[in-house]
Amino acid sequence: MKTPYLQRNRPDRAFGKKALFLLGVFIFGALVFSLFDGLFVRLAAPIWKSENVVARSAWRVSGFFKDTNALLQENADLRARVASDELLISSLRSIENSREVLLNSFGRSGTSTFIGATVLVHPPETPYDFLVLDAGSNYGVKVGDSVALPEGSKIGVVIEVFSKDSRAKLFSTSGEQTNAILERGGAPVTLIGRGGGAFEIELPREVPVVAGDRVLDSTITAGMIGVVRDIESVPTDSFKKVLVESAAPIHSLHFVRIVQ
Template sequence: MKMNYLQRNRPRSPIVKLSLVLLGLFAAGTILLFFLSGPVISLVSPLWRSETWVGTRVSGFLEIFRTKNSLISENARLSERLAALEIELAAKAPGLGENESVAALLGRRQEEGGVAASVLARPPQIPYDTFIIDAGSRDTVAAGERVFMSEGPLLGTIADAFASSAKVRLLSTSGEKTAAVLERHGIPVTLEGAGGGNFRVTVPRETEVSVGDRILSADIAGRLVAVVGDVAMEPTDSFKQVLAVSPANIFNIRFVLIRP
């Protein structure tokens, strides 16, 4: 009977031992944690506070970074909008109503609308003072038609029209000459492209011209073409050298209008 008893309980003894060991460890851990909880918490608390402080600072830094990026984006958007409004304002010539009246007397209608197009490529992606737009002959665009900014100023002409795109040659192309009018006194001038959205104009030294003066197209519409950026003249010169610039940064133009 004794041998049978030992045989029946022997297989379970390892499980019992393991259970007792685990139970003992659990009890010891509980007691140890109970007695040492205060010292342990005191010891670890500075680390927790440091972690919290660091986390707060990092979160704050990231929030500042996100806010700064948001402000930069908003500032860029507002600057772009302001530039567009300034161009629109500059494009509204004081004598626009007079031009419209004259056009009506001559039986001419001021063009409205036009074919809108996006600029696919611009300098420095392609040669300076050249655009590639996403409207072509399928959209009734033809070589020789004029290209305007959506705000009004004249930019150039269609050099080549393809099926679904076209090449625009800007008036500021180096060596390109355009008949224009210095608005201040209605003096006819010749704009010579200097590249990069710049123009050169030569006028007699007695001609009154100042930085900011507008230069308009010579046609009856009187579209804004350029703005005087600098005036240079030596005491012995008979002429003034005028540097004019496109009313908008040609590297940032995204949309244009094409009209006959």
């Protein structure tokens, strides 16, 4: 007779068997996935590539359903922004050339070799601030190579290399510490990643910083890492927390450079 309660003094052996089975599944999975992790990434890469193509096509098609006036207004705004940015770029180019000449005179060239790579996976598909790139050891990518935006700002470092793909960890990964310099005053700071393209810095209260200040790379190239967005301070605390947003649009990255 089946009873709706567990009879006394009858040990529950079924749980032991199930637990052993699950543990066996876990160990088997750990073995298989440790040995064939590159294969799984390679199998998924074509799916991610086609997904990116579909997403971009869908975005283009969605414009068909937008209101004409809204589209015309958006077009005009974007034209004005492009014109302004082009002026800024041309004025910055002369500064960049002067900096290049100065670096060369000190025997430090600002140029380096790099490999272009498409971003297959970026946040929020991944719960961490990691990127999966479509260049691996077949293109000479090595663990430790820097990952930078096409504009030049460094955003992370390669941590795993497969035969045709690689994985990079962004500086904004939660808990990751990166040395940087606050542009205002040149104060050296440590950026602590908070995930989602955000950082925080702990600064003494008297160090001057305002929203909009840039945070630069501590290397000689001094590329931009992020921009100060908010400052949290308590009058009784001798330190203040500065919240920084990454310069990299991590949720919509398509191409990066792997700098060797």
